[in-house]
């Protein structure tokens with residue numbers, strides 16, 4: 191087990207693409223750390239650099255007590271499951287899973303035993319003697335996962351390891367990973383596009399954008415209090431509503447209407463200041479009549495989400511989405527009023543895009559909610 195300390199890490203590819211820019215990041219010993227960000231932001235490059243498969247142009251990587259920046263991949267004792275998992279085509283499932291153990295000179299019987307155990311946990315017991323070409327994509331992905339898990343490395347690096355699994359297998363593999371991590375406490379860096387996966391698995395997470403880390407925090411901290419407009423617009427299965435607004439007379443003026451100033455920003459904004467009001471669709475309410483500090487809106491369309499409705503609205507300040515319970519969906523064309531929740535809404539400075547107020551004032555509450 192080992193902490194990972196990354197300082198001032200920069201990677202510029204031969205074609206001039208700057209994939210990592212002065213990245214500073216500390217991942218604690220035994221931590222499950224998720225990495226999120228849009229396609230091309232540098233997630234795979236960061237993992238490959240930690241693994242020793244890419245050499246950085248500048249900066250340092252320390253794993254445990256050892257500076258591994260110039261060390262080849264082998265002695266780093268890192269196991270990586272790639273986005274495009276590569277299996278040995280001429281070996282069966284058992285030998286694929288056991289291969290790193292062979293390199294570590296574990297005896298044949300012990301290797302086969304560990305391969306079968308790990309394979310069984312991932313639903314591969316019935317196909318241990320098949321070759322990769324005789325497996326589905328999802329099965330191949332589980333073999334790659336089992337191979338990394340069986341070798342008991344110091345550090346796991348996972349690059350979207352569950353992306354080819356269907357919803358049910360994905361849930362099962364996720365539970366397996368969570369239990370595995372609880373048992374072994376191996377420091378893990380886990381890249382995913384799936385935000386629910388980050389919430390379910392990670393102790394902390396980072397959001398990357400263009401080779402830069404834009405926020406680090408517990409998943410709930412990052413979901414509840416995105417530190418800047420980039421993270422606010424990226425995180426959330428239904429994105430946060432971000433409305434151009436202005437501070438006016440102790441309220442946030444949004445078009446011709448006004449909303450309460452978010453509690454976390456009170457006393458921190460100037461009269462007349464241009465701001466962006468952030469409201470998660472789940473944390474707003476719809477009222478059929480005007481109530482104090484509400485925003486007039488018209489219903490454009492209503493989508494069923496399974497247990498709730500997502501209502502698309504048009505306001506003078508632009509489109510707004512609100513999630514309402516199953517019992518009370520409005521009809522298309524209805525005039526309604528959006529009430530924001532000042533305990534949950536957020537305010538950003540329009541010029542810098544930074545959150546106004548502490549980035550983690552909900553941290554206590556958030557951690558409690560996550561357990």
Ligand SMILES: Nc1ncnc2c1ncn2[C@@H]1O[C@H](COP(=O)(O)OP(=O)(O)OP(=O)(O)O)[C@@H](O)[C@H]1O
Nearest residue numbers: 203204205207209228229230231232233234235236
């Ligand atoms: N070998 C390479 N040579 C040149 N440019 C590269 C190379 N590998 C990656 N890049 C570029 O570096 C940037 C970061 O790529 P990277 O693969 O790290 O992104 P990512 O965050 O993993 O994206 P995705 O979510 O699509 O997998 C991209 O602009 C990519 O085009």
Ligand SMILES: [Mg+2]
Nearest residue numbers: 233234273349
């Ligand atoms: Mg990638």
